[in-house]
Amino acid sequence: MSESVTVLALNSDESGLERMKLNASKALLCDGSAVTQPVSGAFYPATQPVSAASALPVDGSAVTQPVSGAFYQATQPVSGDFYPATQPISTVSALLVDGSAVTQPVSGSVSISGTVATTGGALSVSNNSMFSSEVISPAASAQSAGLDVSASLNFVIYGDTNNTSDEVGVEISFDNSVWYDAGFMIYPDGTTGNFAKEVLSSAKYIRINKKNDTGTSETISAAVMIKS
Numbered sequence: 001m002s003e004s005v006t007v008l009a010l011n012s013d014e015s016g017l018e019r020m021k022l023n024a025s026k027a028l029l030c031d032g033s034a035v036t037q038p039v040s041g042a043f044y045p046a047t048q049p050v051s052a053a054s055a056l057p058v059d060g061s062a063v064t065q066p067v068s069g070a071f072y073q074a075t076q077p078v079s080g081d082f083y084p085a086t087q088p089i090s091t092v093s094a095l096l097v098d099g100s101a102v103t104q105p106v107s108g109s110v111s112i113s114g115t116v117a118t119t120g121g122a123l124s125v126s127n128n129s130m131f132s133s134e135v136i137s138p139a140a141s142a143q144s145a146g147l148d149v150s151a152s153l154n155f156v157i158y159g160d161t162n163n164t165s166d167e168v169g170v171e172i173s174f175d176n177s178v179w180y181d182a183g184f185m186i187y188p189d190g191t192t193g194n195f196a197k198e199v200l201s202s203a204k205y206i207r208i209n210k211k212n213d214t215g216t217s218e219t220i221s222a223a224v225m226i227k228s
Helices: none
Strands: 004-011 017-022 127-137 140-143 154-161 168-173 178-187 195-201 207-211 219-225
Touching: 017 195, 127 154, 127 207, 154 168, 154 207, 178 195, 207 219
Parallel strands: none
Antiparallel strands: 004 017, 127 219, 140 207, 154 195, 154 219, 168 178, 168 207
């Protein structure tokens, strides 16, 4: 049988006969109506994946499209207070560094640059008489009273005499009792007889020891200036 044929068959509820077509292989022909039909072969869903080497147009332009909504870039801005690693400190009182809040001692060498102003009054100078028109007989000598010079390292011995040939001797002592030669002499001016010498000494006491080796009487006045 090469063509389809029509046959009569009892329907499903056996209430009557229905016409049905058989093909040449005697398979029942279906017209695809009124019922769901099975499908064989590859099936593709409604949404298909797309692979392309270049951009696909989505609005007919094939250009970069605007994006709506929040967009976050790689580096985000940060608002609020930012504190660096090292903080400045402002304070109206001293900061405690060792629990005392007082002036601290400094060890080692300290250098000062620039000009540093100092305040203070002038030093005072005292004038201490040793001889006042003292007369020394020929071939004799005279010693003044001891003078305490321990308050200053520097002092000046000065005066005048009519004996210009003999030197003025100076002696030192620790106890104002036992005296020693100071190791230097003061020589009067050969014309005026005036004499003066600035002395640097650590002695506690000094005195003048004046010898007159001339054949006439000598008159001498002497004093010591001390700055303190």
